[in-house]
Amino acid sequence: MTKIQFLTCLWLSGFVHSELQFLERREGESVVLPCVVEQRDLSPFGVYLKRSWLQPSKVLFMYTNSEVSVNDGGYKTRVSVSGDPGHRALNVTLSELRVSDTDRYYCEFFVNRPSSEDERIHGHTEFFLLVTAGGHCGCSSYSTLLYALSSAVALLLLLLAVVGFVLIYQGKARRRSVKSRPQAPIYEEMAGVQPLGRKVAPRHLEETEASEYRNCLVKKSCNENQYESPSVAFSSRG
Numbered sequence: 001m002t003k004i005q006f007l008t009c010l011w012l013s014g015f016v017h018s019e020l021q022f023l024e025r026r027e028g029e030s031v032v033l034p035c036v037v038e039q040r041d042l043s044p045f046g047v048y049l050k051r052s053w054l055q056p057s058k059v060l061f062m063y064t065n066s067e068v069s070v071n072d073g074g075y076k077t078r079v080s081v082s083g084d085p086g087h088r089a090l091n092v093t094l095s096e097l098r099v100s101d102t103d104r105y106y107c108e109f110f111v112n113r114p115s116s117e118d119e120r121i122h123g124h125t126e127f128f129l130l131v132t133a134g135g136h137c138g139c140s141s142y143s144t145l146l147y148a149l150s151s152a153v154a155l156l157l158l159l160l161a162v163v164g165f166v167l168i169y170q171g172k173a174r175r176r177s178v179k180s181r182p183q184a185p186i187y188e189e190m191a192g193v194q195p196l197g198r199k200v201a202p203r204h205l206e207e208t209e210a211s212e213y214r215n216c217l218v219k220k221s222c223n224e225n226q227y228e229s230p231s232v233a234f235s236s237r238g
Contacts, residue, residue, distance in 0.1 A: 019125045027134035030095040035107030036124045037088040044109040044121070047085035049092050051103040059105070060092070074098075085109060097131045104128050 025031050035047060049059040059075055062068045064086035070079050075094075083090030088109070094101065107123035 021125050021127050022130070023127055024130045024132065025097050026132055027097060027099055029097050030093060031097060031129060033092045033094065033105055033107075033127050033129075034125065035085075035090050035092060035109075037109050037121055038124050039088075039121070042088060042109070042111050042121065044085045044088060044111050046110040047090065048108040048110075049105065050108060051105050053104045055100075055103055062090070074100075094129075097129075099131050099133060102129060102131045 023031055033049065035049065037044060044064070046061065046063045048061050051057055051059055057073060058071055059073075060068050060070045060079055060081070062081060062085055064084055068079070068081045070076055078095050080093045080095070081090055082093075092107075104126060105128075106126040109121045109123065111119040111121060113119050
């Protein structure tokens with residue numbers, strides 16, 4: 001498997017429900033898609049072959065012991081089926097392949113459930129079919145789609161790496177800023193607070209002492225007047 005095939009399978013692995021098989025053919029060739037269900041206790045009564053992702057559509061449907069109903073989207077004369085869905089296995093052959101046949105294909109079996117709706121079961125394998133233009137080596141001429149997919153995967157990985165680097169750098173920068181921020185010692189903070197308290201206290205004391213002193217002067221002056229007034233009155237009486 002080449003790098004392009006590996007990247008394609010890796011990209012599609014998140015969208016499949018079973019194993020994924022990569023098939024490469026040239027334009028005009030044929031390919032066989034085996035549709036198989038491994039559960040022995042199942043008795044499917046019909047099967048779909050569907051394509052998805054690029055051009056979602058139904059390629060064919062077949063009832064057990066019945067003819068194949070083929071979609072008229074360019075497959076009428078290019079599809080043949082061997083086997084029967086009732087046997088849990090059949091082979092679908094696509095012939096005269098075209099570049100437009102490039103897509104993901106899968107089989108979907110229908111099982112009758114009397115007490116509920118019919119059950120749909122995916123086949124054991126899904127297929128990614130790549131059809132390259134005729135006359136060119138498939139090893140060196142992959143479609144533009146696969147290159148776009150590989151580029152998208154590489155770009156996504158690059159973006160994730162960049163985002164992770166930015167987050168790590170921001171976290172380190174924040175830790176450095178926290179460590180480099182100076183912290184005032186406790187004794188300096190307390191020393192800076194104490195002078196404020198000391199400055200406030202004397203002002204209150206000074207105001208209190210001044211008020212008491214003034215009151216005291218007033219009282220003394222009043223007492224002296226009271227003391228002097230009787231003597232003056234006494235002398236006047238004498």
